Amino acid sequence: MIQLSARRILLFFSLLMTLAACVRKATPTEAATGPVTRVYIVRHAEKDLTPGLTDPPLTAEGQTRAQALAAAIPRQTRLSAVFSTNTARTRTTAQPLAAARALPVLLYEARDLPxxxxxxxxxYPNQNVLVVGHSNTILETVDALGAPRPVPLIPDEAYDYLLEVRLPADAALPATAVAHHYGVRSH
Structure with a gap:
């Protein structure tokens, strides 16, 4: 009888060890990181390419993309702020989303991303914000926030990238970034 019980105990522990070996620990990116600040970063929408314009406006296609941006960030994602450089194309890209959320468009200097x-x-700790910039500043904004670039480069003709940077409240955890697309795909 004792031999049978010892055999059962051995079998039980063997089964338990097998199950434990099958359990996979979550990687840091899968594990809940707690509160995060989300920074959504986009380039301005399609601009008028007429030579000689110092501050080109958006084209009709750009206006449509600006409206698509307002729909790209879900309503349940509460935005606390909308930032834009001080150009017509970036402010006009930000405006439909800012208006839909009853937020002002706050200006920032593209030359001072840090x-x-x-x-x-x-x-804006543990909040969500939108930053509208330019083809030569959106990846640099990801860099300034300390996250690895989600794509190596963004072509000059690409207007549909929506980058999402997550800044964990715990400074010991790394910032992350992912690239999404919104609106009609760029040509």
Whole structure:
């Protein structure tokens, strides 16, 4: 009888060890990181390419994309702020979403992305914000926020990228970034 019980115990522990070996631990990216600040980053929508314009407006296609941006970030995602550089094309891209959320469009200096990153970390912890920039600043904004680039480059003719940077409240955890697309695919 004792031999049978020992055999059952051995079988039980063997089964338990087999099950334990099958359980996979979540990777840091899969594990809940707690509260995060989400920074959505887009390039301005399609602009008028007429030579000589110092501050080109959006084209009709760009206006349509600006409306698509308003729909791309779900209503249940509460935005706390909308940032734009001080150009007609970026402000006009930001405006439909800002208006739909009853938020002002706040200006930032594209030449000082570290200051923008510091402001976002300081003033908007655990909140969601949108930053509208340019083809030569959106990946650099990801860099300034300390996340690895989700794509190596964004072609000049691409207007449909929506980058999402997550900044964990726990500074020991890494910032992450993913690339999404919105609206009609760019040519």
């Amino acid at each position: 200051a923008l990153a510091a402001r976002l970390r300081r003033d």
